[in-house]
Amino acid sequence: MKISNIAAPFRKTAFLAASAAALTAVTASADEHTLTIGMSFQELNNEYFVTMQEALESAAESMGAEVITTDARHDVSKQVSDVEDMIQRGIDILLLNPADSVGVETAVLAAKEAGVTTVAIDAQANGPVDGFVGSKNYDAGYKACEYLAQQLDGEGQVALLDGIPVVPILQRIDGCTAALDEHEGIEIVTTQNGRQERTHAMTVTENIIQANPELDGLFSVNDIGSLGALIAIEASGQDIKLVSVDGHPEAVAEIQKADSPFIATSAQYPADMVRVGLGLAMAKYWGAETAPAEIPIDVELIDRDKAADFSW
Structure with a gap:
């Protein structure tokens, strides 16, 4: 999906400026601190989430950031444990794809207490998340x-x-x-x-x-x-x-x-979703006050006529 398809949430130029400033700040401070991004997936036995993981790793590499990913295998208890482990490993940003929107609140609270910027991806999470990016x-x-x-x-x-x-x-x-x-x-x-x-x-x-x-x-x-x-x-x-x-x-x-x-x-557009989610998390991490709380991503009906030209 072209970024123009989700243009409405980005009309606040202040948010765009803050996101650009965040990326600049990451590059400038790379020698001082390597940004560590953790992402907890509800599962990775699905090409949808694998596509998302690959997009995240590519984006992080371009920024010189480190990525830690975990697979909850649809077990919310494992997901909470995975997040707690990533917090212990010193992540700065948590991208959270919940296995259970309610049950994952314990992990969100732990991240908040540790000062980790948390953005829910694909599915909203209960608790004090800093933002949410998901499909309509x-x-x-x-x-x-x-x-x-x-x-x-x-x-x-x-x-x-x-x-x-x-x-x-x-x-x-x-x-x-x-x-x-x-x-x-x-x-x-x-x-x-x-x-x-x-x-x-x-x-x-x-x-x-x-x-x-x-x-x-x-x-x-x-x-x-x-x-x-x-x-x-x-x-x-x-x-x-x-x-x-x-x-x-x-x-x-x-x-x-x-x-x-x-x-x-x-x-849906999993690669765009995680890229936008990372951008939102970066803006929040670097203190952008005008960054939106939620960013919805458009979906497109793919029927027989459109299928030949569609791919993630």
Whole structure:
């Protein structure tokens, strides 16, 4: 995504100036102190987060900063422990991608007490974070499910696959539900937890299809879960249209296939998200008073016509 797509949050020239000053200050003080950036991921077994990690490492290298990354593996207790360890190692900035928005508050409080600048990335975190950068997740759910409803001509049975208890997932479900509720002929027959995992989502989808033989459509909160659901849909032999959120390369490749049940995904921009998050953290770290508390990142619906030209 071009930075112009998220231009609105950056119209405050003071914030831009502060960010530039922060980068200059980092370069000027490199000999005195090497900036250390810690990032705790909810998982790294997903190309979405790997893309984010690579973008962070590239940005940090260009600034001469050190990066420490950890993988919580969707275990909030491990994530809290990981953050506490990074604090002990002397991080200056914490970019936090929560495994659980509520459960991670202990880590946020520990960072605050240690004087570490903390910005939540992708999912908001409870506690005194200094900022948040994430996708417009309500829009992501809305766009995907509005497209699904259009492709169903406003009629049919639809199931939803939700996931872990973080704000973005809840917002995607809310957006999807709002879009489907605008069509009187659409019935949401069930909402079940696909855990955002391929194998589990496949099993859950198999059960949904067996319980709802007239199912016409399915929305998954992420592409990895959708790829599992796709296996179940194709095995059933039924005409069930599938939409999702993320823009994962495998999902985009499936969407390009003319006969695939996978018809669209609301794409996020993980590399831009972490770059903007780092910029916000730098501004906060160097004391920018006009830096915004939150920066939303636009999403884009990728259907068959757009899939060939899209990549993270």
